[in-house]
Amino acid sequence: MKKFTFISVIAAGMLMLPICADAQYKDKKAQEETPKTEAQLIMEQADSSETPVVITLKQALEIALSENVSVKVADLEIKRTEYAKKGAYAALYPQIDLTGSYQRTLKKQVMYMTMGGQSMGIEVGKSNTINAGVSAAMPIVNAQLWKSLKLSALDVELSVEKARSSRLDMVTQVKNAYFGALFAKEAFNVYKEVYENAVKNLEEAQKKFDSQKVSEFELVRAKTSVANAVPNVYNAESSIILALWQLKAVLGVDLDMNIDVVGNLDEYSQQMFYDIHQHDSVSLDNNSAMKQLAIQVEQLAQNIKIQQFANIPSLALAFNFSYMSMADDVSFKEFPWTPYSTVGLSLSIPIFAGGKRHQAIRQAKNQHQQ
Numbered sequence: 001m002k003k004f005t006f007i008s009v010i011a012a013g014m015l016m017l018p019i020c021a022d023a024q025y026k027d028k029k030a031q032e033e034t035p036k037t038e039a040q041l042i043m044e045q046a047d048s049s050e051t052p053v054v055i056t057l058k059q060a061l062e063i064a065l066s067e068n069v070s071v072k073v074a075d076l077e078i079k080r081t082e083y084a085k086k087g088a089y090a091a092l093y094p095q096i097d098l099t100g101s102y103q104r105t106l107k108k109q110v111m112y113m114t115m116g117g118q119s120m121g122i123e124v125g126k127s128n129t130i131n132a133g134v135s136a137a138m139p140i141v142n143a144q145l146w147k148s149l150k151l152s153a154l155d156v157e158l159s160v161e162k163a164r165s166s167r168l169d170m171v172t173q174v175k176n177a178y179f180g181a182l183f184a185k186e187a188f189n190v191y192k193e194v195y196e197n198a199v200k201n202l203e204e205a206q207k208k209f210d211s212q213k214v215s216e217f218e219l220v221r222a223k224t225s226v227a228n229a230v231p232n233v234y235n236a237e238s239s240i241i242l243a244l245w246q247l248k249a250v251l252g253v254d255l256d257m258n259i260d261v262v263g264n265l266d267e268y269s270q271q272m273f274y275d276i277h278q279h280d281s282v283s284l285d286n287n288s289a290m291k292q293l294a295i296q297v298e299q300l301a302q303n304i305k306i307q308q309f310a311n312i313p314s315l316a317l318a319f320n321f322s323y324m325s326m327a328d329d330v331s332f333k334e335f336p337w338t339p340y341s342t343v344g345l346s347l348s349i350p351i352f353a354g355g356k357r358h359q360a361i362r363q364a365k366n367q368h369q370q
Contacts, residue, residue, distance in 0.1 A: 052260035074163035126326035133322020165288035188236035
């Protein structure tokens with residue numbers, strides 16, 4: 001019989017191998033067929049290209065949405081709160097557990113009895129005790145648990161709003177960094193033109209000085225203008241490098257990635273003031289910080305109710321089914337197994353806890369007032 005069971009298990013395993021292999025092949029094929037996003041293509045090109053890969057503001061925002069660490073953390077926080085919410089709802093379902101125990105009696109209990117005027121001691125129990133079974137329990141009436149589910153839903157809502165706030169902050173940071181790089185480029189062009197004009201003025205002054213049309217003072221002043229313009233050009237060039245590094249840091253990419261910006265500030269001048277020109281008045285309806293505060297206030301209000309509902313009685317249903325066996329020898333085949341089962345209701349009425357629940361309510365109200 002054991003040999004037949006062993007062969008059956010091996011045969012079943014061999015039949016499952018092609019199914020598992022096919023599933024792995026399909027997963028690998030699906031990953032290979034998944035089209036790459038534009039942001040991924042740009043990053044791959046920037047990693048392998050020797051010349052700078054020029055990106056627009058829209059492309060920079062797409063890269064930040066896919067690579068920025070704060071956005072990824074916010075998305076993971078949403079998943080975490082969703083898992084916590086599902087875990088809270090799981091408390092409404094029956095909790096089923098398998099239980100088992102083994103107990104070896106080292107010294108049996110002795111019970112004394114008087115028979116025929118003489119006291120006698122009799123050992124009670126068996127040397128081996130085995131207990132195995134299944135137990136289940138579920139709440140029927142639990143107001144505090146029901147109210148905590150509402151709090152879990154608010155946690156998810158708050159995480160979603162925080163993720164939205166992270167994206168808005170990220171968009172603002174990317175735009176500031178992108179416009180900062182454009183500003184650094186335009187400043188470099190201005191200083192470069194100043195240097196070129198100073199060089200031309202020096203050439204004209206040199207020619208006039210050679211022909212004795214200007215004094216030596218004018219020639220020295222032209223040379224001084226050129227000397228003063230050179231450091232400004234180098235500083236402006238360094239500012240471009242620093243601005244691009246800042247943009248890469250905000251995007252969440254490697255600082256060695258070869259990317260550059262395109263356009264000028266004139267092209268984005270209308271976009272910078274679009275929101276201001278679109279609305280006549282400032283509205284805080286969609287302000288993320290205000291929404292987060294509103295959700296947090298609601299959470300504190302729900303927390304007060306949770307602490308208050310701790311004074312409400314709760315009712316739970318419990319079920320237990322087990323087998324117990326007791327014997328002196330270790331031969332499991334000869335153990336006498338006896339079934340045992342119970343089902344019942346458990347009513348819990350809070351009466352006194354040393355003022356703990358009352359203080360918890362006062363603490364929750366204090367937090368709500370803050």
